Amino acid sequence: MTDSVLCARGVRRSFPQGTGVVDVLNGVDLEVSAGEFVTLAGPSGSGKSALFAVLSGFDTADEGDVLLLGERMAEHPSWQDCAVLPQVMGLADELTVEENVALPLRLRGDAPESAVARARELLDELGVGALADRYPTELSFGQRQRAALARALAPRPRLLLADEPTAHLDHATVPLVLGLLRRAADEGAAVLVATHDEEVHEAAHRRLRLVEGRVTAGASPL
Template identity: 60%
Template sequence: MSAPVSDHPTIDNAVLSARGLTRAFPHPDGPLPVLRGVDLDVAPGELVTVSGRSGSGKSALFALLCGFDKPDTGTVTVCGTVLRAAPAWSDCAVLPQALGLAAELTLQENAALPLRLTGQSDVEDRVADVLGELGIGHLGDRYPTEVSYGQQQRAALARAAVARPSVLLADEPTAHLDHGSVPAVLGVLRRVADAGTAVLIATHHDQVHRIADRRLSLVEGRIDYSAT
């Protein structure tokens, strides 16, 4: 049965757009469709959450939106440019489920990496501010293997937020956090959006949905706009 999908509402000033995204993965019985024609827009300063059952395609969608993977059909546009490879971190910063922290760098060095690579100023102050906001400022000189996975996740969020990107994608940003750490993470995500970044979050946590401007649902590989 096809997913109950209403018309996609176009946003004229969207900084992140997807049109007709499809993706299937190899399977012994033939290609397994995961995304079946996803359309979405996110505007500057907007925080949008995407929910869906495990296996609904949320992570697959985020991999396409940030250029980690390529769609079988359809296009992704970031900052007015059709995505053909992973964009600059200043255009689209990512908090993936795998985190992707460099084991040989401290948490502070990991968070500072996007700024160092682009030669930006005030790196130490900007990183210290975000790490402190996330409650891990005292752990900045530790390596990822020396802290909990939840603390690593906050460091990965700091790395994305400190870049002040046009788009920030966060895949399950509260999945590994203790209850007391969640408000700080939500505060950073909301602040980043309020500063003008388009923030898109895949989550199944009601706490995250409560800070959103819009909530979308991924059903059978499509965005169900009738549920928003």
């Protein structure tokens, strides 16, 4: 596929558990193209977050390959092409919400004014603009989740991996988040979202399932 952004082939990952080893990923194959919004379902503990760690380069597969824009993840020249919204959010507590969102833009050399303007725009769209000067620990989990999504979206990444991006949100806020995920895909990003939320699956172009360590096309989410 010529517009493939993310491609995983034969990804295997095991972890030590007790005196043994648990095989969490048993040969994952998947592909997400530019402009696609794809969801990944799977029971709790099936390995969605473990897979995202490998796909984003935070963890390394025991076997198999992950390609970002046709290049092996470890050799990919630009960290800016992949953005992650981790399940644990990972905001820097010593920075304000606005500084957190502007950080990836400042790190790549954007001017402070444009970085802050982009951060403000996204925070406003996600309904947390009034919290821009607060610190993450002063926010609710749902507010932090939106701030973390704003940070992931800010650099307009080619690949966005969002792990349970609606887990802490109230019903009224979910469409805001879905709207921005869809827009990122419409603007050409490859968007992969792990979720248990049927509303998120329904908003996607395509859904996948992680079962027994392998990814299959998923007709019915779990």
